[in-house]
Amino acid sequence: MIATAAEHRGAARSARRRRTLREAAVFVALAVPNVALIAWFTYRPLVLNVYYSTLDWTLGSATARAVGLDNYTQFFSSGEAGHVFLTTAWFTVSTVALSMGLGLLVALGLNRRIRGAGLAQATVFSPFVLSGVGVGLAWQYIFDPTVGALGAVIRAFGGTSPQWFNDETLSLVMVVLVYVWKNLGYAAVIYLAGLQAIPADILEAAAVDGAGPRRKFFSVTLPLLSPTTFFLLVTSTLSSLQAFDLIRAMTPLGRGTTTLIYDAYLRAFGGYNQAGYSAMISTVLFVLLVVLTLVQLVVVERRVHYR
Missing domain, CATH: 1.20.5 (Single alpha-helices involved in coiled-coils or other helix-helix interfaces)
Known part of the structure; x- marks a missing residue:
């Protein structure tokens, strides 16, 4: 046994x-x-x-010369770095803030029992899945001051179309507006999912306690949406820092829209043929992405209220 x-x-x-x-x-x-x-x-x-990034390498050349950190020294000691970082920061902050802010407003509007809500959601989200190059070319025609639709509308009211492509500030504003339009649906759909996940009894309890619509939104809804907001902040920041196709399609010369990733492209393929210098800028962008993500995970996540 x-x-x-x-x-x-x-x-x-x-x-x-x-x-x-x-x-x-x-x-x-x-x-x-x-x-x-x-x-x-x-x-x-x-x-x-x-x-x-440690090489002095001309694109297409069979040989390269090791230069150590000279590419980094040249980049950060020149005025180019400040301009590129400022353009990148302006583009990223503007697109992330506008996409998330407007996306929340759209989600609040869609979070109602109205006829055709599904069609409205699909309409809002559809630009996000379109090709960035296609969207950029279409909007490039719209913004064209001579033959563009926007210029025709402005002239119909007696105005003069701005020179969107010749003015560096307007070029950046133009690209930001189109980028926000294209990505607004993504933030709206994610926020809508977060709104629909909030338990109805919590909102009803707040109403019973005398909270009005504004108080209920800022004291109940917004804190409960903090995980959704945190997720969108991380993903939208990474996406904006890597935005390329729209910028390339709308402003091929990068006049006023030279972000880090587009500067890396121009250095390698825009006539400079500086493959080593371009690799250095790409490395700087990678480090920036890692640092910003870690800061968001360590610092910003502390303010997230998980229910």
């Missing part, structure tokens, strides 16, 4: 061991190819880009 019980325990252990080995084999079979692809196509280019 004792020997039989021991045999059963041994058999059970062997079965568990075999099951564990099978599960480990399945995990390795499924995970290793994906990890290998990510390592080869994501982390390998990242490491190579950091290496290329």
